[in-house]
Amino acid sequence: MPSYTPPTKDMQFILHDVLNVTGSDIPGYDELEADFTSAILEEAGKLTSGVLAPLNVVGDTEGCRLENGIVYTPTGFKEAFEQVKEGGWPGLDMPEEFGGQNMPYVIGTAVGEMFSSANMAFTMYQGLTHGAASAILAHGSQEQKETYLPKMVSCEWTGTMNLTEPHCGTDLGLMRTKAEPQDDGSYKITGQKIFISAGEHDMADNIIHLVLAKIVGGPEGIKGVSLFIVPKFLVNEDGSLGARNGVAVGNIEEKMGIHGNSTCVMNYDGATGYLVGEEHKGMRAMFTMMNEARIGVGMQGLSQAEVAYQNALDYAKDRLQGRDVTGTKNPDGPADPLIVHPDIRRSLMDQKSFAEGARAFILWSATMIDAAHRGEDKDADGIVSLLTPIIKGFLTDQGYDMTIKAQQVYGGHGYIEEWGMSQYTRDARIAMIYEGANGVQALDLVGRKLAQDGGKHVMAFFELVKSFIKDNAGQDEAFDKEFLDPLKAASKDLQAAGMYFMQNGMSNPNNALSGSYDFMHMFGHVCIGLMWARMGKAARAALAGGTSDPDFYETKLATGRYYMARQLPATALHLTRIQSGGDTVMALEAANF
Amino acid sequence: MPSYTPPTKDMQFILHDVLNVTGSDIPGYDELEADFTSAILEEAGKLTSGVLAPLNVVGDTEGCRLENGIVYTPTGFKEAFEQVKEGGWPGLDMPEEFGGQNMPYVIGTAVGEMFSSANMAFTMYQGLTHGAASAILAHGSQEQKETYLPKMVSCEWTGTMNLTEPHCGTDLGLMRTKAEPQDDGSYKITGQKIFISAGEHDMADNIIHLVLAKIVGGPEGIKGVSLFIVPKFLVNEDGSLGARNGVAVGNIEEKMGIHGNSTCVMNYDGATGYLVGEEHKGMRAMFTMMNEARIGVGMQGLSQAEVAYQNALDYAKDRLQGRDVTGTKNPDGPADPLIVHPDIRRSLMDQKSFAEGARAFILWSATMIDAAHRGEDKDADGIVSLLTPIIKGFLTDQGYDMTIKAQQVYGGHGYIEEWGMSQYTRDARIAMIYEGANGVQALDLVGRKLAQDGGKHVMAFFELVKSFIKDNAGQDEAFDKEFLDPLKAASKDLQAAGMYFMQNGMSNPNNALSGSYDFMHMFGHVCIGLMWARMGKAARAALAGGTSDPDFYETKLATGRYYMARQLPATALHLTRIQSGGDTVMALEAANF
Structure with a gap:
């Protein structure tokens, strides 16, 4: 059974020795004293290593189950989600007015890495919610914010992103899901969306779907796409839950990994939706979610590399096999530990130097996001925009390779599910694909961001x-x-x-x-x-x-x-x-x- | 559902245009006229694409099942194995005196690629048998050859290789399985072996285990290792099956891939074994199997890359997404096919140029093996010995990477098991690990073969x-x-x-x-x-x-x-x-x- 040790010391080194966060003039950074960040990281570390990490294999083994329109998450997920909510972790970097703690994004990022290392599939439920909440925060009306955000910031309600349809992934202009305007200002949404992470599950009272659709009679292609809020349960004026909306899970996918997360086919059948932002400007709003999601996905690459490396390192120190060619290191044992062998070292150093470098890269980028959002620094915003496809594409490719290297250290045991190393590679694999396959990231970088x-x-x-x-x-x-x-x-x-x-x-x-x-x-x-x-x-x-x-x-x-x-x-x-x-x-x- | 098209045209090009097999003076090569090799390849192609390939997903989905000491292979495997036996494919390159067809190894290699592409897990049952038979052929007594080979060449009985124990993989000197000499010249074998591919199953009347063990009182470490034949059922003097031997499957492993092959824990409890070759010279005999197996594993890297590439190519031609930046290629459709995009091309060209290059590399190596074995060409033998770790290590690493690239072409669909692309990567992954993890191949190359x-x-x-x-x-x-x-x-x-x-x-x-x-x-x-x-x-x-x-x-x-x-x-x-x-x-x- 693999284990996870939160790399809090390394995070402190990056935050303070390297990025010197308290020396920054970004609003809120002056509070990030080493003792303060240490307390947060240690607390998050306990939760992730003690509660979430032990559920990682459970999630992989059991997966999610669809019965009569209800998706059941793996044993223990629901209770763990309650603990996460109680700790206030989902709202760490969300505004106080909606129940968040208003901490800088850089802290949310460090904590997020630990959550994702401990249990990537589990963490996606709150990650998607965070992304959906950010889109409403940036583009929603005041009424929408007040209706949805407090519940989403606490994860009492969770959120989703609905882009993909069976025939359209990257090319969203091909979208067929339609929105028909109603007299009361709402829309009727009809169509099918696929690959919807956390689309349906049993851990929240309501699920707020953010759905891209084309308003009937609008422009062709990508220019006719708008964004809608489609709650699973309609929300009454007093905030209580009303009628079930016309949206239902059609199926859950059998995937290579992230079995603990329910990947749903969602069917919209005249579901009531509320326009977010302006008509036909859905892509702009969606990009708010996607850019955040892309950085989060890049972090998943790092997170799986880190936890896989930790376990490979433990195994390399424990497993006795062969002798050091330059002289026996464990004369009293039947053999030396794997770690004496140069080729094992090469692999471990590849992993270690990547994980620590990637962590610094992501945390540095997070400070620039804080500078852009909190300090309105347009130059920082520009650099982050340039680096986003690199964070997503490069870190997930490399992170995946590192999980493969970690698995390889285990030899034959790496291939046996019981040892847990296969899960890290299977979970990490999706990060190269979703939120824009890595080839699309490269296209975004060269075709758009460079110029x-x-x-x-x-x-x-x-x-x-x-x-x-x-x-x-x-x-x-x-x-x-x-x-x-x-x-x-x-x-x-x-x-x-x-x-x-x-x-x-x-x-x-x-x-x-x-x-x-x-x-x-x-x-x-x-x-x-x-x-x-x-x-x-x-x-x-x-x-x-x-x-x-x-x-x-x-x-x-x-x-x-x-x-x-x-x-x-x-x-x-x-x-x-x-x-x-x-x-x-x-x-x-x-x-x- | 993925499909497989045997690359017979490319194989003919390599055999005839590049390697000019009929122009060689290797014994038996003069018969390899283009019409003749074409007939064999086409026949093997039909069997592999028509019978074995459709069972690939079945094997992955169902896996093997252990009940009361019996391992049940997936639906359809048994019937397909009968067809393979009837066609005489297992004995293609085996000596005629034991029922084989005595064809050159190069032909067995070309056919082997097709079998492995179509269904890697299935093909391992006969692949292991081939390796075990080769070891008996090279090191067994005349009586052992006559007793076991005819049934193994036909795959009426299958074979296994038993090296690994829970605490020892690469470092076989740590082995604990012991062999106690008996008065009748046989040995009692006791110990546990793990990761035994095809260790137990329902497709053969008998299973001939080749087992490494230490004779009690022999030298310490690797120098005390001997090789034994341990049949599942003892064989009577008239060739009929006798008593059940003291060997039993303890468990089957839950693996990342090759679910159709039963990977067994084998328990030997005073099982009757027969020494192969000389006492304490077990490693030499085992290397006969291992060198053959290593080339076969290298071929698995190619085989999975090839079939994954074929499917990625089909998808890239079919799936409409986005437009060619240099001008629309499919003006009547809603979008252009994926294959117009340069980054998709890059990926497909990587795959194609690898698969075709690797095929030539393996077939060229096979001609040198023929030269060494049939023509007693010591120079060819030396080069093959040098290249064996490269074939195993490099082709499986690269082959695996290519299956990942092929999966990536599918975008989100690549991650869904239903589409079949995940299986190619999960199956290919083992090839980097077994028969000596690739780091051990590199060590063999630099530490031993170079000098x-x-x-x-x-x-x-x-x-x-x-x-x-x-x-x-x-x-x-x-x-x-x-x-x-x-x-x-x-x-x-x-x-x-x-x-x-x-x-x-x-x-x-x-x-x-x-x-x-x-x-x-x-x-x-x-x-x-x-x-x-x-x-x-x-x-x-x-x-x-x-x-x-x-x-x-x-x-x-x-x-x-x-x-x-x-x-x-x-x-x-x-x-x-x-x-x-x-x-x-x-x-x-x-x-x-």
Whole structure:
């Protein structure tokens, strides 16, 4: 049975040593003293390791069950959800006026990682609710906010996102679900939505579906899409639950993983819906949810990599097999532990350096989201917009690979469900697919985000890397060589790729789009490389300042050196592929495959 | 529901255009005329696509069931196994004196790929039997051969390999299963073996277990291991089945995939066993099975990549989503098919160029096995010995990645079990683990095979690449640039890595072992690069000769160009990692992870 230990120490290091949150002028950050954040993280840690993690295998084994229109969640989920609600965790970063605690997003993000590591399928019930609440918060009317948000912030009611239909996923312009205006200002929603996470379940009194649909007679395609609130139970004026609405679960899907989350086919049969925001502007509102969801999904990549790594590490220390070629390490035992073997080390270091780098990347991004939302910092908003597809696409691809590496450490036992390592890979797999498959993220990055606002944000990112290198070079030869030089080389590769797109993408967009996936990955490596350079700097400062915990900081430096030497140079390969152009990729007629 | 189309045309191209089998002087190859091999491949193709492929999902969904000591295979497996036996497929490449058809291994390999693509879990029952029969053929006494082989060659009886115990996988020296000599020359075998594929099932009259055990009083560790035949039912002198032996299935494992194959815990309780070969020389005999099994497992990587790719391709042609950025391709439809999108192309080309390259690599290796076994060619034997860990490790890693890419093409539908794409990834996953986890393959390659016979075989491989380049350069500028130059560069990287190991591995073996995994991968790329260069040459020759099917050969060239431009350059990244040395990998104390 796998276990989970919340990485609170590492989170504290990132928040305080690296990001220096209390030194920031983002509103609310001055309260984030180390003792305060530590108390929150420890408390969340207890809940996640003690209550949620033990239910992870249960959720996978039992799955959800549909009987007579009711979806039953796995044993223990309901009770755990009550504990989560009682602790006020779902509203951690929500406004106080709707019952939240108004904490910065960066704290919600750190806590969210722990929830997701402990039990990804379980955490999605509240994650979807959070996304739906954010959309209502940003685009709903005051009345809608007052009606739905207090119950959603507490997770008394949960939420969903309804985009996909059987014939349309990425291409939402093909949508068929229709909305017919009624005399009372509401709409009748009719159609079928699929892949609706938490679409129906037994843990909440009401479920608030946010549904994309086309108002009859509106514009064709994506321009005719509007967003609606469709509650499972209509809400009376006094806030009590009224009649059952015309929405029902049709089926739950048999999936590769996240069995604990009910993935539903939802049938809307003249269900009453309420327009959110303006007519035909549904995509804008939906993007509020999606951008949040994409960062949350990127975090799922990290979260599964982290917990899988922890278990692989334990196994590598426990399992005795073979001898260290440089000399026996466990002379009294029948063999040495796996961890003595260089190839096991390589795998563990890949995992460790990714997880810690990805955590810094996500928390740094979260501070920029706080800067954008709380401090109205448009530059931060621009960079986050640029980085969102990278967080989603790169971190889920890499996170998945890390779960595979962790499973591999277990040898044959990794393949046996009883040991729990298979679940991490099967759960992590979905993160590469939903909220826009990773190929779509790459397209978003190269086709949209690079040129956004005249390329301003990508230039700002390069400037950020450049000035970090400039500000920190020349103080320590080893740091320059081990951290700054590789970062500079990788950043140069990334810029060369961008240049290639500019010079060749105009004449033939396929030259850019054929390289989009590689570009997303090389950009991700540069981001994590930047994080490791920043962490390396912080570790050096702590050691120079005479820390009482030198092992921790020396370990940081060693882990960073590994990433810079073994992972970051992947940018060169991605550049080679990109520069080979689109013709090789597009050479075949479809019929000749 | 996924489907499978046997790639017989591609196999014929490799056998005849590339490997020119009838032009070889390997005994038996003169019979391999194109019409003859075509007839065999078409016949096997019908059986695999018509009978085995439709049972693949059934096997996954139902799995095996243990009741009162009997393992029931999924619905339809038994009947299909009868058809396989009736067709004589299990004995295709077995000696005629034991009922086989004595065909070259290369034909068995081509047919084996189809069986495995169609239904990997099903095919393992005969695959394990083949391996066990090969071990008896190579190391058993004449009496043992006569007693067991005719029934095993026909698959009337099946076979198993029993190595792993709960506390020992790779490190077989830790083995506890013991063998006590009896007065009649037999042994009493006692112990527990785990992960025994096809250990118990309902498709054969008898199961012949090949079991590694330590004879009581023998040498410690791996040097005290012997190999035994332990039949489920003892065999009377007249060949009829006698008493039930003291071996029983204890449990069947719940696995991530290959649900159709029964993975058993086997308990030996004073079971009667018969020594195979000499006392304490069990590992040598076991390696006969293991080397065969490792190539078979490498083929599983290819086989799952191939069938997953076929289905991804179909989906990419069918599914309408979005528009071609360079101009609508399906103006009468609501959207263009997925295959117009460059990032989908990238994924499909990755899959196609891998599958075809890997097929050539495996069939070429099979010809060298034939040369070694039928022609007693020691050089060929040496190269195959060198390449075996690469075939196993590289092809299963890459094959698995390709199944993930194929699944990704399906978007959300890829995650739903009903669509069948998840099964390919879950089944393919085991191939990276069993028969020696891929890290152990890398260790075998770098720690043992490189220096084998004074490095003779790796030098022979480099010579082979070099002479191919030399013999074919200067005839066509495009071919030089697109095929030979990249192959030369990749081969140079590989040699540089070997040089690094020589110069730095002596002083500290960790410098070599930390790079072993990267070395295995770069070596694999060079092998497939060599195959693409050979295929490119053959395609050019066919086009120059005025083929009636120019599209086929032009497609080959385009696919080869893709591999050379986008995949082969990975060698440079692997070299960078290797040259970064072992210190970065081994920097941390185990306690500091």
